[in-house]
Amino acid sequence: MESKNQWPLWEVFIRSKNGLEHRHCGSLHAADASMALDNARDVYTRRMEGISIWVVESIHITASQPAESEELFDPAKDKVYRHPTFYHLPEGIKHM
Amino acid sequence: MKLENLEARFQEKIDQDIKIEPKDWMPEKYRKTHIRQISQHAHSEIVGMLPEGNWISRAPSLRRKVALLAKVQDEAGHGLYLYSACETLGITRDELTDQLRTGKAKYSSIFNYPTLTWADIGAIGWLVDGAAIINQVPLQNTSYGPYARAMVRVCKEESFHQRQGFEIMTTLARGTEAQKEMAQDALNRWWWPSLMMFGPADKDSTHTAQSMKWKLKRKTNDELRQQFVDQTVPQAELIGLTIPDTDLVWNVVNNEYDFGEINWEEFWQVVKGHGPCNKERIAARVKAHTEGAWVREGAMAYAEKKKSSSRKIAS
Numbered sequence: 001m002e003s004k005n006q007w008p009l010w011e012v013f014i015r016s017k018n019g020l021e022h023r024h025c026g027s028l029h030a031a032d033a034s035m036a037l038d039n040a041r042d043v044y045t046r047r048m049e050g051i052s053i054w055v056v057e058s059i060h061i062t063a064s065q066p067a068e069s070e071e072l073f074d075p076a077k078d079k080v081y082r083h084p085t086f087y088h089l090p091e092g093i094k095h096m
Numbered sequence: 097m098k099l100e101n102l103e104a105r106f107q108e109k110i111d112q113d114i115k116i117e118p119k120d121w122m123p124e125k126y127r128k129t130h131i132r133q134i135s136q137h138a139h140s141e142i143v144g145m146l147p148e149g150n151w152i153s154r155a156p157s158l159r160r161k162v163a164l165l166a167k168v169q170d171e172a173g174h175g176l177y178l179y180s181a182c183e184t185l186g187i188t189r190d191e192l193t194d195q196l197r198t199g200k201a202k203y204s205s206i207f208n209y210p211t212l213t214w215a216d217i218g219a220i221g222w223l224v225d226g227a228a229i230i231n232q233v234p235l236q237n238t239s240y241g242p243y244a245r246a247m248v249r250v251c252k253e254e255s256f257h258q259r260q261g262f263e264i265m266t267t268l269a270r271g272t273e274a275q276k277e278m279a280q281d282a283l284n285r286w287w288w289p290s291l292m293m294f295g296p297a298d299k300d301s302t303h304t305a306q307s308m309k310w311k312l313k314r315k316t317n318d319e320l321r322q323q324f325v326d327q328t329v330p331q332a333e334l335i336g337l338t339i340p341d342t343d344l345v346w347n348v349v350n351n352e353y354d355f356g357e358i359n360w361e362e363f364w365q366v367v368k369g370h371g372p373c374n375k376e377r378i379a380a381r382v383k384a385h386t387e388g389a390w391v392r393e394g395a396m397a398y399a400e401k402k403k404s405s406s407r408k409i410a411s
Binding site: 006007009026027028029031032035042043044046047063065066 | 117119120121166169170173176177180183188189190245246249253392395396398399402403
């Protein structure tokens, strides 16, 4: 009975100023999206930390698992040719 | 991988200052200890609103009132950051707040003392928040990512709390004879409980060694307590108040204050639930939860109704 009525969990993202991306800053419980926005304002922006808020219900986030980290991220490790420092340039070259 | 290997790798990460994040493997004891400590911390913020909330409507000026109101709001916020951090370890908000209301979980014993006069609000900000800051600053670098991030936020916001308390004490200490007496009386009552906030003496502390390994603690209880005494005594002197400890004396050899023995009997009594306000604090939380039930249920019912009616429109 009690847990059935527990408000769902929401993740909160805040844009601190124009030109910057929304960044995850924490989570909270709310019955619906508009309450989540109101609560996010009170919990996460009491000191002008933001000018825009996104909230998304946590169950809608699909996350990669640490156990999959190797297959996901290791392939990038040996691709040093994706970085400019991989390439040899003659001495004295400019604007490159 | 074998359990010992997993544990060894886990400890290596912590030693290299690599944070542990919610989905990472962690020893069960790490998870349990963190749930216990983070939830105790969250409960302390929530219960901590009660003694101060008692004075919001009686603050002596608008300036004092807005400051106290903002401080109490911050404490609500800090409780919420910490509950969220704790939930990432696989426990629900309901379970956490149940543990508080049933007395299964502890909170900082300091909040089981009453706020009898306005000067107590000054003493709490100055001493209790002062002690809390000393305890919390090292936690910004603790190993569990969500806890460390919550603490960064908490510490940033808490810096005004202590100042507002000290300003109240300074004003009273420089006021009329009666005001000065009120400030001294508050210091007399809050000094020893504030020293107890750092927990049992190192020789009686069961968790210190493991907590050090996990960076849940960077200094021992006694080290932090000493730091608090050394920084607070000169502050009291500056405003002409006297620390209620006849054994307090500057030790020229160790370059620190020696101070009297804490009444550990009182400490354990309050921890075990026999402090002046333990029952009142829990009763207040139970009342708020019970009387707020219809709001929580009503909001959920409204949200579900809206969801189902928008589904109908869509189909």
